[in-house]
Amino acid sequence: DAKTTQPNSMESNEEEPVHLPCNHSTISGTDYIHWYRQLPSQGPEYVIHGLTSNVNNRMASLAIAEDRKSSTLILHRATLRDAAVYYCITAGGTSYGKLTFGQGTILTVHP
Amino acid sequence: KAGVTQTPRYLIKTRGQQVTLSCSPISGHRSVSWYQQTPGQGLQFLFEYFSETQRNKGNFPGRFSGRQFSNSRSEMNVSTLELGDSALYLCASSLEGDRGLGYTFGSGTRLTVV
Numbered sequence: 001d002a003k004t005t006q007p008n009s010m011e012s013n014e015e016e017p018v019h020l021p022c023n024h025s026t027i028s029g030t031d032y033i034h035w036y037r038q039l040p041s042q043g044p045e046y047v048i049h050g051l052t053s054n055v056n057n058r059m060a061s062l063a064i065a066e067d068r069k070s071s072t073l074i075l076h077r078a079t080l081r082d083a084a085v086y087y088c089i090t091a092g093g094t095s096y097g098k099l100t101f102g103q104g105t106i107l108t109v110h111p
Numbered sequence: 112k113a114g115v116t117q118t119p120r121y122l123i124k125t126r127g128q129q130v131t132l133s134c135s136p137i138s139g140h141r142s143v144s145w146y147q148q149t150p151g152q153g154l155q156f157l158f159e160y161f162s163e164t165q166r167n168k169g170n171f172p173g174r175f176s177g178r179q180f181s182n183s184r185s186e187m188n189v190s191t192l193e194l195g196d197s198a199l200y201l202c203a204s205s206l207e208g209d210r211g212l213g214y215t216f217g218s219g220t221r222l223t224v225v
Binding site: 030031032034036041042043044045046049087089090091092093095096097098099100101102103104 | 115142143144146153154155156158159160161166167169201203205208209210211212213214215216217218219
């Protein structure tokens with residue numbers, strides 16, 4: 001699984017969009033890109049995943065660079081409940097249950 | 112549908128004792144993974160079980176072990192507890208445990224070793 005690099009922290013104001021970047025320059029061609037978030041005292045929560053094309057769901061959008069070496073998680077309108085640690089993870093066919101978490105990005109949302 | 116259930120939620124043990132933690136996956140999920148989370152090391156992968164077989168293992172000492180039952184429920188055991196084993200232990204279940212797809216995490220068991 002490719003190593004991922006994320007900023008340690010980011011801040012946003014409530015109801016503004018947030019773009020969380022992630023670099024994964026050594027990603028393999030068949031590795032998926034996953035985003036999880038973790039709220040205090042809870043387990044990580046799935047946010048979104050993608051392979052090559054941009055993806056949207058009710059929580060967020062995932063924009064994947066054409067060369068797949070980076071991606072951006074987009075929260076369209078941040079709320080206070082979005083304050084969490086966001087993890088970007090890549091995983092391939094032989095990951096067998098293993099998600100390699102980095103330090104993640106601590107997102108602070110201001111009212 | 113019911114989520115991933117971990118029991119107990121909190122546990123206090125004495126150094127040298129052993130402990131067993133339990134994880135009930137989402138119905139139909141055959142893969143169960145275990146993670147240790149500490150402030151210093153973050154989230155670290157312990158091991159994964161699929162259809163009662165350990166398929167993957169992280170870099171932890173042999174004091175950490177696990178097993179999976181035929182109904183996919185899993186337990187992890189830590190023997191001869193050390194103070195450094197104090198952590199949040201999380202399990203995650205998925206259908207196949209493949210390519211990181213479809214993982215759901217439990218809320219964890221907070222283990223304190225005194």
